[in-house]
Amino acid sequence: LRILAVNPAASRTYGWSEEEFSGKSLDEIWVAEDLAAFKAKLVEGTLSSARSPETWHHRRKDGTVFEVEKTGYPVTYEGRPARAFTAQDVTERRNVQERLLQSQKMEAVGQLAGGIAHDFNNILQAMLSLATVLRLRSASPEMAATVAEIEAHIRRGATLTQQLLLFSRREISQHSRQDLGEVVGAASQMLQHLIPETIRVRLDLAPEPLWFDGDARQIHQVLINLALNARDAMPSGGAMVLRTGRLDNEIWMEVEDQGGGITPEVQARIFEPFFTTKGAGHGTGLGLAVVHGIVERHGGRIEVTSQLGAGSRFRVTLPGSPPPEAAAKREPSGETALPAGHGTRVLVVEDEEGARKGLVEVLEFLGYAVTAAASAEEALALTPVAEPELLLTDLMLPGMDGPVLARTLAERWP
Structure with missing residues (x-):
């Protein structure tokens, strides 16, 4: 089976000139497995006579293999029976489809991972808070060192959940x-x-x-x-x-x-x-x-x-972005230790019971006067004798999220 003639578009796609194409065997263009299947269909007479596309793998002049959709139909060429084909390179379309499927798969796994990470992070938060209280209350240096090692392992687990939250897009970005x-x-x-x-x-x-x-x-x-x-x-x-x-x-x-x-x-x-x-x-x-x-x-x-x-x-x-205005100064960020409370009134809002209790224990140990709520609705229903001076809230709460709760309480207790 040999090629009789091609158009300029085929020459550009495959890399051979129209003269080089003329008389070329299909063995030089078709991938062996596909060519065998094509010849079998040709012998059996099962090649579609309609212009319905079939997918095959072809080879360019430089040896690269790419996927094409071919439609073929019988014609007469210079008085002889022949077969005309149109071939469309569908590599980019396939790549787009694969990227879409990959994106959908990663989105689904991300949602699952994010939910697990958020719940697991709350468990680790409770463990870390209680371990911190245990270390601070320990009179034995050996016991304090052991608890500090436990805290280090908990933080390693928290680093993993942070990776999961980043992957699942549930971590709050600061652009x-x-x-x-x-x-x-x-x-x-x-x-x-x-x-x-x-x-x-x-x-x-x-x-x-x-x-x-x-x-x-x-x-x-x-x-x-x-x-x-x-x-x-x-x-x-x-x-x-x-x-x-x-x-x-x-x-x-x-x-x-x-x-x-x-x-x-x-x-x-x-x-x-x-x-x-x-x-x-x-x-x-x-x-x-x-x-x-x-x-x-x-x-x-x-x-x-x-x-x-x-x-x-x-x-x-x-x-890329344009340079910031000269007046815009970025303050260096850094972590600071939580100071002693001296009776400062704190409202803690956390829906996970273990994390909430752990935070309350740490804050009370440090001298804060703590009121705790399990939800935004519960926090809004509070009528404390003295208004809270600080709010410590989870970002993702059922119903109303943390930032909205903070703005609402700031209006009530400016």
Whole structure:
């Protein structure tokens, strides 16, 4: 079976000139398995005579395989019976369909993960609060040290639930104008404690500020997750490069490693939640899924290039923003210890009983006068003798959420 003639569009799609196409055997264009099926249909006379599409895999001049939808019908060519075909490259359509299915799957898993993470986070909060009270009340240094170790393990669990909440989009974002270079620089300082000495980390940052609108904490988490992924790809050591740059109206950051590379099969699934190539006890499969979710929510994209035996490069591209006004100053953030209460009146609103009791115990131990409510409705129904001076509320409450409750109570008790 040979090709008699093609049009210019076929020449552009396949890469051969019209002259090269003429007389070419179908064996050079069709993938072997598909060609065998096509010939069998031709012999059996089961090829559709109507213009209904059939899907086959063809090969371009450069050897790449792509999917086409072909419609065929019998014709007469220069007095001989022949068959005319139209072929449409449907690669992009298939990619869009696969991305849509992947998005729907990740959305469903995200909703499940978010619900579990929120409930589990409340349990951890109760455990941490009670452990803190136990440590503060302990007269034995040995007991206090043991409880402190328990607290550390609880915080590790809380870090995992934070990853789940980030992935499921249930974590509250705080967007503002940020410099990507500053975010990467701050993350690189943290990496000093996370990356072994056998791995050399090099910064290759753009000299000018790279402004974007987003949540600095979440982009910081993106870089940390990508860097830890690169670390795990180099168990015997190597080099890691963190880069930033600008391309037109977009800014980007890259994490490059010298690991073993990623196979195409793994690349196809690498951003799926809970997918991991690491053994049991070595990773949750959430790191890159979290990265994917954060980047999408920032209107960006993430691309992977990898070569087996030579390493991988992850590039995150974000929409750029104009510089902030000179008057806009960003205050550094930091955690401060909760001060002694000295009788300050606090209203605690938390729907999970264990977390609520734990918070009450800690606050009362610190000297606060605490009133507790299990819901926004219960808090609004309170008629305390003295108005609360502080409100400590869960963000996600049944019925009315935390921020709305705070505004409502602020109007009642300014």
